[in-house]
Amino acid sequence: MERPKVAILMGSDSDMPVMGEAAKVLDDNGVAYELKILSAHRSPDDVAKFTKCARAKGFKVIIAGAGGAAHLAGVIASHTTLPVIGVPMETKELKGIDSLFSTVQMPSGVPVATVAIGKTGAKNAGILAIQILSLSDKRLEKRLTLFKKELVAAVRSKNKRP
Numbered sequence: 457m458e459r460p461k462v463a464i465l466m467g468s469d470s471d472m473p474v475m476g477e478a479a480k481v482l483d484d485n486g487v488a489y490e491l492k493i494l495s496a497h498r499s500p501d502d503v504a505k506f507t508k509c510a511r512a513k514g515f516k517v518i519i520a521g522a523g524g525a526a527h528l529a530g531v532i533a534s535h536t537t538l539p540v541i542g543v544p545m546e547t548k549e550l551k552g553i554d555s556l557f558s559t560v561q562m563p564s565g566v567p568v569a570t571v572a573i574g575k576t577g578a579k580n581a582g583i584l585a586i587q588i589l590s591l592s593d594k595r596l597e598k599r600l601t602l603f604k605k606e607l608v609a610a611v612r613s614k615n616k617r618p
């Protein structure tokens with residue numbers, strides 16, 4: 457079986473309905489991934505252990521989703537030179553603004569490529585991961601070109617409806 461190139465990490469199993477959108481994009485495009493619950497606050501040693509070995513294990517991109525005081529993506533970025541994509545979860549109390557700010561406001565030198573709050577962000581995280589992988593993968597490059605054409609066709613078809 458192919459070694460996973462993408463790690464999809466999330467702070468809690470309660471994030472799964474959202475982070476599943478990233479997994480779906482990777483499934484649809486035949487990209488192997490590993491999915492794991494790791495919490496920056498509840499299991500910090502496990503986060504460090506997984507992340508420090510990620511490049512050596514063959515991962516190319518890490519997607520990390522968390523909500524509230526969402527430090528997971530940032531902590532992961534502190535332990536690896538792999539690109540890290542952060543997905544802020546929508547929250548009941550602050551609608552995900554808390555997660556967004558916690559994920560995006562990284563200090564100079566430690567980037568997290570932060571996508572939109574919630575399911576749209578998780579889907580885009582999957583696409584962005586594929587875009588990164590496509591730099592050295594012609595098959596994925598072709599799929600992305602086709603995907604762009606499909607986006608155009610979908611918008612145009614909306615103008616043809618009676």
Ligand code: RP5
Nearest residue numbers: 467468470521522523524545
């Ligand atoms: C964060 O706290 C998780 O990423 C999740 O979005 C949020 C709530 O977690 P649970 O209390 O549902 O486990 O760390």
